[in-house]
Amino acid sequence: MSGLPLLAAPSDGEELTVVSVSPGLPGFIAMFLLAAVVVLLVVDMTRRVRRVQADARVEARIAQQKIEEQQAEEQQAEQQRADDHTAADAPEAEGLRDSGDGADDAPEDDAPEDGDRPQG
Numbered sequence: 001m002s003g004l005p006l007l008a009a010p011s012d013g014e015e016l017t018v019v020s021v022s023p024g025l026p027g028f029i030a031m032f033l034l035a036a037v038v039v040l041l042v043v044d045m046t047r048r049v050r051r052v053q054a055d056a057r058v059e060a061r062i063a064q065q066k067i068e069e070q071q072a073e074e075q076q077a078e079q080q081r082a083d084d085h086t087a088a089d090a091p092e093a094e095g096l097r098d099s100g101d102g103a104d105d106a107p108e109d110d111a112p113e114d115g116d117r118p119q120g
Contacts, residue, residue, distance in 0.1 A: 023031075
């Protein structure tokens with residue numbers, strides 16, 4: 001029974017029409033201002049998001065360049081160490097290195113010549 005007062009006709013007796021129920025000029029102004037504020041907020045948010053993304057791309061690019069520079073420096077240092085190590089070992093290696101022609105293998109005094117061989 002509590003639903004009956006809700007179904008009853010308005011107390012003033014006036015019929016409800018589109019004109020009598022519309023928000024009118026104050027409602028239109030309020031909705032227009034609300035829509036304008038939302039549009040401005042969306043534009044501002046988009047601008048800020050793009051700025052943050054651009055900053056992130058720049059920072060990533062800078063970080064990648066630093067990593068590449070560090071790798072290049074490490075490779076140069078490694079190459080320099082290898083060159084220094086090779087240069088330091090070169091005099092020692094030259095003394096141990098064989099010429100490959102067999103001339104230094106046996107002393108000349110001990111080597112028999114063709115005419116000194118015993119025949120028999």
